Amino acid sequence: MSEISPPPRAKRPEFRNINPFNDMPGYRWPLAAIVSGMHRFSGLLMFLLMPFIIWMFDTSVSSEISFARFTSAFRNGLGFFPGPLVKLVALGLIWAFLHHFIAGLRHIYMDIFHTVSKEAGRISAQWTLALSLGLTVVLGAKLFGLY
């Protein structure tokens, strides 16, 4: 074994046992990371609200009477939830679905075309956010009866 040692390097910060409160606020969040985080969050949201989604499917297709119950939930509320709150939850679901849908297609696009550069990731993240938020605003305006 020769006695060649690597040149001394500047000591870099080491992160072990990451503390969410001390370390995580210092993380940089590039646009692609925001899209990725929101992809997870939107998936989790739809997972947790799945019974509500199926309730909407159930009441909207089962019968004329249940369909009336479905539409009245958005106008007059559902149980002790007022109508605007039901609409707000539906708006959250619309956003979650749109974001998850577009971000998912972005993933498949990246898999097929091997677009792994930082720049391509940033641009597709911009598109994802613009499309999902734009469509959410359009559909949200329809949901709240603005047009």
Place this chain on the structure above:
Amino acid sequence: MSVNYGSKRLVVGAHYGLRDWIAQRVTGLLMALFTVIVLAQVVLNKGPMGYEKWAGIFAAQWMKALTFSVIVALLYHAWVGMREIFMDYIPGAYVRLLLQTFSIVWLVACAGWAIQVLWRL
């Protein structure tokens, strides 16, 4: 194929990473296709969207078969996603196992409900 038995047996690594990765994409594409089909029928619909028209979208036999596949796809897709979230953020084996168990029950129950609705149509 690499040797994976006897003393060469790999005892670590779940090895279902690629399978789940592909399943995630295939099930996602199937749900995307379903979304486009449902949306197209809603958008192309003329006049007010009442109960008859809305329920009619799902009443066709091919649409029932497709919706059934989408429910199953969603079940698997959500399971892979939730498992990923738990693996990344939940360090304790017991808590993770508990959450995974909850997810399975939650998803199977939801899928059962959705299929029940579909069967009544």
